[in-house]
Structures are given as structure tokens and as C-alpha cells.
Amino acid sequence: MESLGVLLTYPMDSYLEEELSKRCKLFRLWETPPEKRREFLRANAATIRAVVGNTAVGADAETIDALPALEIVASFSVGLDKVDLAKCRERGIRVTNTPDVLTDDVADLAIGLAIATMRRLFAADRYVRGGAWKAKGDYKLTSKFSGKTVGIIGLGRIGWAIAERAEAFGCPISYYSRSEKPQTDYKYYSSVVALAANCNVLIVACALTEETHHIVNREVIDALGPKGVLVNIGRGPHVDEPELVFALLEGRLGGAGLDVFEDEPDVPEQLFGLENVVLVPHVGSSTWETCKAMADLVLGNLEAHVTNKPLLTPAL
Amino acid sequence: MRLSGLPIPEPSKFSLPVLKTRQPLRRFAPAPAMMSVEKPAAETPAVEREHLPPVLLLRPLLSHFHDALAPKFRFLKPWESPLPRDEFLAAHAGDVRALLCVGPFPVDAGLLACLPKLELVVTGSAGVNHIDVAECRRRGIAVTNAGNAFTDDVADYAVALLIDVLRQISAADRYVRRGLWPIQGDYPLGRKLGGKRVGIVGLGSIGSAVAKRLEAFGCTILYYSRSRKPSISYKFFSNVTNLAAESDVLVIACALTTETYHIINKEVMQALGRDGIIINVGRGALVDENELVKCLMEEEIGGAGLDVFENEPAVPQELFHMDNVVLSHHRAVFTPESFHGVLEVVLGNLEAFFSNRPLLTPISE
Numbered sequence: 001m002e003s004l005g006v007l008l009t010y011p012m013d014s015y016l017e018e019e020l021s022k023r024c025k026l027f028r029l030w031e032t033p034p035e036k037r038r039e040f041l042r043a044n045a046a047t048i049r050a051v052v053g054n055t056a057v058g059a060d061a062e063t064i065d066a067l068p069a070l071e072i073v074a075s076f077s078v079g080l081d082k083v084d085l086a087k088c089r090e091r092g093i094r095v096t097n098t099p100d101v102l103t104d105d106v107a108d109l110a111i112g113l114a115i116a117t118m119r120r121l122f123a124a125d126r127y128v129r130g131g132a133w134k135a136k137g138d139y140k141l142t143s144k145f146s147g148k149t150v151g152i153i154g155l156g157r158i159g160w161a162i163a164e165r166a167e168a169f170g171c172p173i174s175y176y177s178r179s180e181k182p183q184t185d186y187k188y189y190s191s192v193v194a195l196a197a198n199c200n201v202l203i204v205a206c207a208l209t210e211e212t213h214h215i216v217n218r219e220v221i222d223a224l225g226p227k228g229v230l231v232n233i234g235r236g237p238h239v240d241e242p243e244l245v246f247a248l249l250e251g252r253l254g255g256a257g258l259d260v261f262e263d264e265p266d267v268p269e270q271l272f273g274l275e276n277v278v279l280v281p282h283v284g285s286s287t288w289e290t291c292k293a294m295a296d297l298v299l300g301n302l303e304a305h306v307t308n309k310p311l312l313t314p315a316l
Numbered sequence: 317m318r319l320s321g322l323p324i325p326e327p328s329k330f331s332l333p334v335l336k337t338r339q340p341l342r343r344f345a346p347a348p349a350m351m352s353v354e355k356p357a358a359e360t361p362a363v364e365r366e367h368l369p370p371v372l373l374l375r376p377l378l379s380h381f382h383d384a385l386a387p388k389f390r391f392l393k394p395w396e397s398p399l400p401r402d403e404f405l406a407a408h409a410g411d412v413r414a415l416l417c418v419g420p421f422p423v424d425a426g427l428l429a430c431l432p433k434l435e436l437v438v439t440g441s442a443g444v445n446h447i448d449v450a451e452c453r454r455r456g457i458a459v460t461n462a463g464n465a466f467t468d469d470v471a472d473y474a475v476a477l478l479i480d481v482l483r484q485i486s487a488a489d490r491y492v493r494r495g496l497w498p499i500q501g502d503y504p505l506g507r508k509l510g511g512k513r514v515g516i517v518g519l520g521s522i523g524s525a526v527a528k529r530l531e532a533f534g535c536t537i538l539y540y541s542r543s544r545k546p547s548i549s550y551k552f553f554s555n556v557t558n559l560a561a562e563s564d565v566l567v568i569a570c571a572l573t574t575e576t577y578h579i580i581n582k583e584v585m586q587a588l589g590r591d592g593i594i595i596n597v598g599r600g601a602l603v604d605e606n607e608l609v610k611c612l613m614e615e616e617i618g619g620a621g622l623d624v625f626e627n628e629p630a631v632p633q634e635l636f637h638m639d640n641v642v643l644s645h646h647r648a649v650f651t652p653e654s655f656h657g658v659l660e661v662v663l664g665n666l667e668a669f670f671s672n673r674p675l676l677t678p679i680s681e
Contacts, residue, residue, distance in 0.1 A: 112480060115479075168532035169529060280488040290508055
């Protein structure tokens with residue numbers, strides 16, 4: 001792979017970066033100031049044949065246009081909302097992602113966020129760390145998780161894994177999907193509003209596309225209601241964030257466990273004082289084990305590409 | 317047995333008296349105004365109340381408990397009397413057959429000696445470590461506990477604590493709320509739950525419920541128990557240190573007795589190792605807390621999720637600065653469903669006792 005010029009868009013993983021640097025000709029996009037990037041790409045356009053991007057910085061139309069020699073985009077993510085797939089199709093550029101290896105971690109986090117939100121773990125921890133337990137004696141009750149109805153938007157790999165876990169807590173499962181899945185008994189709803197109206201915990205687990213942008217809007221939030229909890233481990237733009245914030249501040253929504261936000265790394269500060277939210281910085285697949293597996297998949301796909309073997313996880 | 321018509325309380329503030337378990341037996345002042353409000357059992361006239369079976373209380377009950385039980389039982393309330401407690405008991409509790417304790421107030425030999433006719437102790441907790449069970453047995457006094465009323469909620473809490481520690485949820489939340497994400501960038505990597513070997517210390521109702529949940533996350537379950545459970549396929553260990561040596565995580569879910577005091581000691585922690593995680597939803601004294609703090613400070617174990625502590629409400633301050641621990645103030649059971657469930661069990665046991673029917677949740681020997 002020594003002659004493969006790889007544009008790494010973001011310092012997403014040190015092991016990946018090290019391997020790419022050892023095995024390929026590595027270009028680190030973030031080391032160039034934004035105003036000089038176009039020139040940087042032009043200068044190296046003949047060499048760059050691969051782009052490795054992630055959820056922060058992908059391969060948009062402008063980048064793809066600037067790289068006439070581009071052959072493959074290998075995303076360090078399963079979601080491809082930051083890759084201009086239409087452009088790639090047009091130019092015959094191959095695209096790979098990292099499905100399956102991160103399914104468990106993301107599903108684990110979804111359940112962890114749900115229980116942490118409902119049982120107010122963050123508030124309890126803060127209460128104890130603040131020394132409040134010595135001074136006060138009263139206790140609030142929190143919402144039980146086991147047995148509550150879990151509604152999943154998108155029953156793909158991650159949605160399915162979430163369902164399997166929630167079932168172990170005795171949670172009835174319902175879902176929304178573009179079409180009903182005949183291989184399951186889970187209750188299907190053909191509208192997200194209906195799903196939200198009939199569940200206690202609504203979990204976003206679908207891909208981000210034009211159709212699913214703001215799929216959780218005010219109507220859905222109101223249907224979920226003051227006792228409902230929203231968990232988002234998908235993409236920030238799945239949820240109408242200003243509406244979500246208003247609903248939480250006004251008590252129209254019971255709580256939210258959020259791993260993703262519309263404008264990362266910026267998170268609405270109005271949420272910082274709330275006890276019924278859990279806010280984490282896009283850590284869905286951020287474990288040592290999974291990041292290594294994702295990196296190996298990216299490297300494996302690039303290797304397969306240069307040696308004319310079948311791609312490991314083609315996405316297009 | 318269902319309490320018909322009894323609403324499940326909404327999640328809200330419930331005032332609990334702060335209980336100090338090591339207080340010497342002495343006279344009680346009337347309940348301070350900030351504590352739970354007891355409404356008199358207004359619907360039952362005084363004359364009729366006299367015929368209700370008497371039940372001795374040691375502390376005021378939560379209002380919803382009191383309201384549900386007061387129509388059916390005549391409560392003896394020593395703290396409302398000007399007499400010192402032992403004198404009150406001698407004067408008024410000579411015939412009392414049942415004692416209800418909700419909260420970790422000690423039921424010790426000295427108290428039992430004041431109650432010659434006592435036949436039943438009902439506690440609203442799963443644990444009975446605050447009761448001199450051996451003395452009860454000697455005196456032929458039955459003891460009932462919360463049964464399975466808390467199982468789901470405690471198991472959920474244990475799983476949540478574990479995910480929180482491994483995936484750093486509370487720590488990362490603090491990071492976000494401090495505004496550090498835009499400044500310091502991505503949060504350091506956590507650890508995957510799937511594939512971890514989880515050693516359950518005490519495979520009772522709660523331990524089994526934890527196991528069932530964690531299996532769905534791809535964990536391998538191992539356990540320690542006083543004796544092997546024949547119907548269980550998880551790997552059994554008769555020794556906690558050996559269990560720890562083969563585990564990545566220990567979940568402590570056993571009862572606190574003289575045998576299990578400090579069952580998680582230095583040897584066990586060293587066997588668990590520097591990446592090991594301890595989750596305690598049992599009792600603080602199951603773990604040698606000083607040793608735990610030392611091991612965490614010296615990075616000899618990887619992290620801990622703790623709902624209970626040896627000297628509640630005191631928590632070792634060294635833990636407050638650690639991001640690999642998650643702390644909680646003994647609230648795994650604080651949901652409306654658990655509170656409602658334990659009320660059902662308490663009422664059911666008292667009703668069964670006074671109508672000579674078998675008790676619902678007698679503790680096993």
C-alpha cells in the first residue's frame with residue numbers, strides 16, 4: 001500500500017493514523033488551516049487515491065471534486081451521512097464503512113443511556129460527590145426501566161441489537177421502519193408519531209438520510225410526552241434539537257439520553273442544568289476494542305482495494 | 317394479592333427520616349416537622365381501632381405506607397410517648413406479636429428481650445442484616461423481608477452502574493456539561509461490555525436477574541454462592557478469590573451476614589486485577605471499603621460502581637475525584653413500582669400472620 005496516497009480527514013484514532021502512516025503515503029487534512037485546504041488538496045491531488053473520513057469530517061462534494069484521482073472512500077463509521085454518495089456513484093468511487101464491529105457498543109450505550117436517564121444516575125453521582133448525602137435526608141423516586149415499552153426507530157443491525165438487550169429487561173418492543181419486518185414479532189408502527197405515542201422509551205437507531213432528517217420533530221416529542229424518554233444514538237440531525245430543548249425545559253418530555261447533537265461538539269447549554277438528561281460526546285463506538293476493530297476494517301478495505309481483492313465491507 | 321384501588325405513587329419527593337443504625341437504644345423525640353407526615357387513620361373510628369391487631373413500629377412510616385396500613389392495624393408508636401422506650405414497651409407492648417420495621421433500624425437482642433410475645437418481624441428491605449436473625453430463631457420469631465419486590469430495579473441499577481463505569485457515561489457527561497468538548501476534543505476511549513466475564517457474588521433473585529440481563533449484552537456469567545445451584549449452567553466457584561481471578565467484573569448481590577462481612581477483601585481485589593470492576597448493590601460492609609479505596613488510588617483495580625457504603629451516609633472522599641467510579645446514595649430501589657411492591661408484600665405478610673395463613677416471604681434459614 002506504500003504508493004497509496006491516503007487523505008485522513010480527522011485525528012479519529014491514533015492506531016489507525018499510525019498504521020496508515022507506516023503503510024501508505026499519509027496526508028493529514030486537519031494539520032492544514034481551513035483557508036489553505038483547497039490549495040493543499042490541489043497540490044496533492046495526483047497522489048491522493050483514498051479518503052478516510054469519520055462522523056466529524058467525511059468526504060463531501062467539494063472534497064471529492066478536488067481529488068480527481070480518488071478511487072475509494074473508507075469511512076471510520078457505519079453512518080455515511082458525511083459522504084456524498086451520489087457524487088461517489090457518479091465518479092465510480094468505491095465506498096466502505098464499518099458495520100457490525102460497532103453494533104454491540106452502540107446498542108450497549110443506548111440501553112445504558114436509557115437506564116441512566118430514567119434512574120437519574122448522573123444526578124445521584126453528583127449528589128454524592130457534592131457531599132450532599134451528609135446534609136440532606138430526602139430522596140426522590142425515579143422511573144423504573146424494566147418492563148417499560150421500548151420503541152425503536154429503525155430496526156437494522158443496531159436497532160435489532162437494542163431490542164435483544166431490552167427484551168432481557170422484560171421490555172415489550174415496538175418499532176418503526178420503512179417497511180414491516182416479517183421475521184419478527186415486535187409490534188410494527190407505520191408512523192413515528194404512533195410509535196412515540198405508544199412507547200415509554202423511544203430510541204433513534206436509523207441511518208441519517210434526507211428522509212430521516214428531523215424524524216423526531218415536535219409532533220413526535222409531544223406524542224412521547226412528559227413521561228417519555230428519548231434516546232438518540234443515531235445522528236444529531238435526526239432530532240429537531242431546538243424543539244427538543246424547549247420540550248425538556250417546559251416539561252413536555254420526560255427525559256433524554258443523547259450521544260449525538262446537531263452541531264457537534266456544541267451542545268445546547270440550556271440542557272446542562274437538567275437532571276433528566278444524560279449528555280455524552282458521541283462515544284457510541286468509542287471503546288478500545290471497537291476502535292481497533294474499526295481501524296482494522298478500514299485498513300483491510302484499503303488493502304483489498306489495492307490488491308484487487310473483494311472489499312470487506314462495501315457500502316455502495 | 318393486589319392492593320386494589322391503591323395508586324402507584326408518582327416519582328416525587330418522599331421524606332425519609334435520616335436513620336443512624338449505630339444509635340444506642342433510647343427515648344425518641346417526636347418526629348421533626350421535615351420528616352414524613354403521618355395522617356391519622358381518620359376513616360377508622362377510635363373504638364374500632366382498638367380491635368385492630370397491634371403492630372409495633374420503631375420509627376415513623378412514610379405517609380403512603382402509613383395510610384395503606386393504618387386502617388388495618390393499630391400501630392404502637394414509642395416515639396410519641398414521654399416514657400423511655402423500654403418502659404413504654406413494658407407498659408404497652410407486652411402482648412404485641414408483630415413488629416414492622418421499614419428502614420435499617422436495628423432489631424437486636426436487647427429489643428427482642430422487651431417483647432416476650434413477639435412472633436413476627438416484618439422488614440421492608442431485602443437485606444436482614446439489621447436484624448439479629450439468630451436471636452429471632454432462638455425465640456421462635458419469624459422474619460419476613462421484601463421478597464422479590466426490589467429485584468428488577470436493583471438488577472437494572474447494577475447493569476446501569478456497570479455500563480456507566482465501562483463507558484464512562486457520568487464522567488463524559490460531566491465533561492460535556494463543563495463545556496470541555498469543543499475545547500479539549502474527543503473524550504478518551506472507554507471499554508466494551510460485550511465479552512466481559514462477569515462474576516456474580518450471590519446468585520439469589522437479584523444476582524440471577526443481573527445475570528439474565530448481562531447475558532443479552534454478550535457477557536459470560538460466572539458465580540459464587542454458598543452452594544452450587546444444580547439447575548444453573550453458569551460456571552460455579554466455591555471461592556470468591558478464584559471467581560475474581562477468572563472475572564473482569566464482580567457484581568456483589570449477596571446478603572450481608574457474619575460470614576459475608578468483607579467478603580470482597582484485598583485478596584479478592586488483587587485477584588480481580590488492575591482492569592477489574594466492582595459493582596456493589598448489596599451492602600457496603602460486603603466490601604472492605606478502605607482496601608477498595610486504596611486499590612483504586614493505586615490503580616490496582618480498574619473501577620467501581622457503588623450504591624452502598626460501609627458507613628452511610630459517609631462516603632470516602634478520595635472517591636469524589638475519580639472518573640472511574642460511579643457513586644449513588646443507596647437508591648437502587650427508589651422507584652414507584654418497588655415502593656408499591658414492598659408495601660404489598662408488607663401488608664400481605666401482616667394479613668397472613670394475623671389470619672394464621674402462611675407468610676408470603678419468610679427468610680430462608
